[in-house]
Amino acid sequence: MRLGVIVSDFRNMDETLSRLKADKLGVIFVSNGVYHTATKEGGKKSPLLEKSPNMYVLTEDLQSRGFSEVQIDSRVKPVTYSDLVDVIFNDYDKTIWI
Amino acid sequence: MATVKLGFIVKSLPYKTEASRLALTHAIASQTVEIYLEDGDMVEPVVAFIGDGVLNCLKNQKAMNMYGVTSLEQHLKNSLLLDMRVLICKEDMEKLGLSEDALIMDAEDIGGETKANIAPFSEIMKEMDSTNHLLFF
DSSP states (O other), X not given: OEEEEXXXXXXXXXXXXXXXXXXXXXXXXXXXXXXXXXXXXTTEEOGGGGSOSEXXXXXXXXXXXTOOGGGSOTTEEEEOHHHHHHIIIIXXXXXXXX | OOEEEEEEEXXXXXXXXXXXXXXXXXXXXXXXXXXXXXXXXXXXXXXXXXXXXXXXXXXXXXXXXXXXXXXXXXXHHHHHHTTOEEEEEHHHHHHTTOOGGGBOOBOGGGTOOOBOEEEOHHHHHHHHHTOSEEEEO
């Protein structure tokens, strides 16, 4: 299964995400989930960035919160709303929101 | 003559919920209650950002451009324009790797003269202790 996981919170996401297994796992950071991609807590990057090689962040939510694309982790691909529709429908069989 | 001091403590992240926006709009609106008070009585709001709440203070928020909603940046600048005391927790800033340059520290671009203060949590605790009413958002 190709599973897309939408992450919209900054806290308490790790446990659920770590238990999910898929042939292809995609992590899509939206809303307050974008903080995972652009902040370093205690000098460390978010552990969620280790969960998948396929990671995306919604640029509209990123910029609303005062970040620019140059501030995000290099492993994360910035996507717009219209890009995100393509990602969800073309690259994943199922999408969940945690 | 008496002054009622209100503490608005913001620990929530912006936008996903209305909590931090409500803190700032309520803090600003609290000053209007003076029309119902006796002459000389005053209301003094203080806003403090702690924990993840310090992320409300990031500069360059594009919420209006992206979603057509007022940004927390604008609300914070309006607070400073009204000479409200604004505190940002130093320890939480450092924990999240935020520098002073990244934060909204003044409202000079809209004519404000008051600046936000970066303060250790101990100072914020003293401020909370000195308030008559404490509201957490």
